[in-house]
Amino acid sequence: MMRARSIAIWVVAFACGCGPVTRNSGGDDDDGGGSGSNGPDAGQVGPPVDAIGCSKMDILFVIDNSGSMGEEQTNLIANFPGFIAVLDQSGLEYRVAVTTTARNYNYNMTFPGVGSIPQNTSGESGAMLKPANCNMTKRWIDKGDPDVTGTFGCVANVGTGGASDEMPLGAVRDAFEDRMQDNTNTGFHRPDALLGVVILTDENDCSYEQSVNLAFPQVLCESQMEPVANYKAFLDGYAGGPSRWAAAMVAGPGPGTCSSSFGSADEATRLRDFKNAVGTNAVMSSICDGNLATSLMDAMMLFQSACDAIIL
Structure with a gap:
């Protein structure tokens, strides 16, 4: 499809820092001759060009708002204009929302000689953010809204006061289950759009x-995890099948911790397992690259490929 080729060209231009790319509106000729309508394939009969490939993308960014994420948020905001430039050039009708990795949760910790003590933490639990200072009329940003990149820069500045137990997979399910049921995020995802998730x-x-009930000194994040297959199964059902959604994870690739100008990152074993469970509609990039431009390029290329493969 012409749109797919155009997106790929713009993604490469974004990644390498090249200038604007133009395309010949007269056709898809490699030699520049003719309009493209008189070539040897002009008389062939095939499926209409819009039979395959979506024209809409609904993208949710799930951003870690714990104490170590300030530099990463700043870099994401700085690179977002290039990401949106690719989407704008593609002609896709997109919308973008932001939530955090923090959730409301509670569990009981049993201490020797003391008994069970409730542990509680609060978070957004998948609610798409609409900060008062960002002048948003809804919980997402649509193509054509005033100052798309500026609004994203405002809403993606989620701060560093969130929970230290990051739960991005749970936050994604919350966003499209609990926060749909209570009408917080109602209307975001369109049934004819590719659902994209960036973590x-x-x-x-x-x-x-x-x-969950833990006996001290058990650690919540090492002993009571929900299988990643549950989150894949939920998204398959919610989006209408495994081909109708895609996920890009930007995290610690392992083995072990990694370091960059952002600081250090733990190995995200569960996100890697999730990526492997999803298969070709998922990609994992390293947060330790020191610049998120490449990671956003990886996400855009994945979403392009998934969108082009959808049969409408």
């Missing part, structure tokens, strides 16, 4: 089973 974190996923 940005420097920690392993800590999404856990909701009924």
Whole structure:
């Protein structure tokens, strides 16, 4: 498809820092001769060009708002204009929303000689953010809204006061389950759009089973995790099948911790397992590259490929 080729060219231009790319509106000729309508394939009969490939993308950014994420948020905001430039040039009708990795959760910790003590933490639990200072009329940003990149820069500045137990997979499910049921995020995802998820974190996923009792010194994020297959199964059902959604994870690739100008990142084993479970519609990039331009390029290329493969 012409759109796919155009997106790929713009993604490469974004990644290498090249200038604007133009395309010949007269056709897809490699030699520049003719209009493209008189070539040897002009008389062939095939499926209409819009039979395959979506024209809409709904993208949710799940951003870690724990204490170590300030530099990464700043770099994401700085590179977002290039990401949007690719989408704008593609002609896709997109919308973008932001939530965090923090969730409301509680569990009981049993201490010797003391008994069970409730542990509680609060978070957005998948609610798409609409800060008062960002002048948003809804919980997402649509193509054509005033100052798309400026609004994203405002809403993506989620701060560093969130929970230290990051739960991006749980936050994604919350966004499209609980926050749909209570009408917080209602209207975001369109049934004829590709659903895209971008997760940005420097920690392993800590999404856990909701009924938890721990005996000290057990650690929540090492002992009570919910299988990543549950989150894949949920998204398959919500989006209408495994081909109708895609996920890009920007995290610690392992083995072990990694370091960059952003600081250090733990190995995100559960996000890697999630990526492997999803297959070709998922990609994992390193948060330790020191610049998120490449990671955003990886996400855009993945979303392009998934979108082009959807049969409408």
